[in-house]
Structure formats: structure tokens, C-alpha cells
Amino acid sequence: MYNYQKSAEAVLIQRAKRGDIKAFSELYSRIYVELYRFALYTLKHPQEAEDAVSDTVMAAYEKISGLKKEESFRSWIFTILSNHCKSQFQKRRQADELDEDYPAEESDYSVSQDVKRAFWNLDEEERLIVSFSVFGGYQSDEIGQMLKMNPTTVRSRKKRALEKMRVVLQGVEV
Known part of the structure; x- marks a missing residue:
């Protein structure tokens, strides 16, 4: 069954690379929970996690045609998410440093x-x-x-x- 899921995902990725929005939506629905969990554990704020996942999905959709290997899709999208989380974390840290009223x-x-x-x-x-x-x-x-x-x-x-x-x-x- 695992090979069937893998091959079905590869077909969806190929279709998404050709601009098929339904295929990309299906990929998104398959991986959303994992992406959100990763972002939530990293950022610890539900809204920031949702924003990071949304930004990641938008970036992935715009760049999926450049994905070289279908089997790298998951690591590719998690790398995008990791970079977005890092950016969010750095922005929050800078804001915290500027906020003198925040209890230390x-x-x-x-x-x-x-x-x-x-x-x-x-x-x-x-x-x-x-x-x-x-x-x-x-x-x-x-x-x-x-x-x-x-x-x-x-x-x-x-x-x-x-x-x-x-x-x-x-x-x-x-």
C-alpha cells in the first residue's frame, strides 16, 4: 500500500508541476497536518503556524514547476516551511527585543x-x-x-x- 501511495503522490506532483491546481490541492490536503504540526512545534503560536503554512503553500505552488525530483517533494516543502518558521522566529525575537514592557x-x-x-x-x-x-x-x-x-x-x-x-x-x- 505504501508504494501505491507513493506512486499516487508522484502522479499528483507531476500534474501539479504542469499547473494542475486540483492536483496541488490534493497534495496540500495530504500534507497539511504534518506541515501545521511542524510549524506549531517550532513557533508555538497557532496563528503564526497557520501563517507560516499558508506562506509555504503559496511559495511551493509558485515554485513547484522547478521541482527536479518528485520523490523530493516532502523534503522540499518542509525546507520551505523551515525557512519561513526561521524568518518568523527572527521577526518575533526582534520585536521582543524592542518591547521593553514585556516581562523578562x-x-x-x-x-x-x-x-x-x-x-x-x-x-x-x-x-x-x-x-x-x-x-x-x-x-x-x-x-x-x-x-x-x-x-x-x-x-x-x-x-x-x-x-x-x-x-x-x-x-x-x-
């Missing part, structure tokens, strides 16, 4: 910001692996397929990325 000692907010900073200190590949695994719930073999990596490589890079985050977070007083 809110523990939950502070911890959340520390985790996000540790996450964004990872390089792009590490962020994708951690995001797919932790936020998206994907297994190493699935991540490997999306990123064209050996599952063992995915596991070792995930472990290394989580260790980097742990080291950063240990240096932060919580």
Missing part, C-alpha cells in the same frame, strides 16, 4: 526561547533531521528517503544535533 522573567517563555535558540543554532541539515524526527514523527528510514541519506547517517546526525542542543541548553540558566 516568565519561566515558560524563557525556556521556550532557549530551546528555540538552541534549535536555530543547528545547521540547516541538523534542523531538518530534528524537525522531521521530533516534530514530524518520522523514523530514520523515512527521513533518509526524504533527504537522500542512509538511515544510519540520519540517526548519527540526529544524535549529534540533539547533543549540540543539550550543550547549548546546559550553558543557559533555567
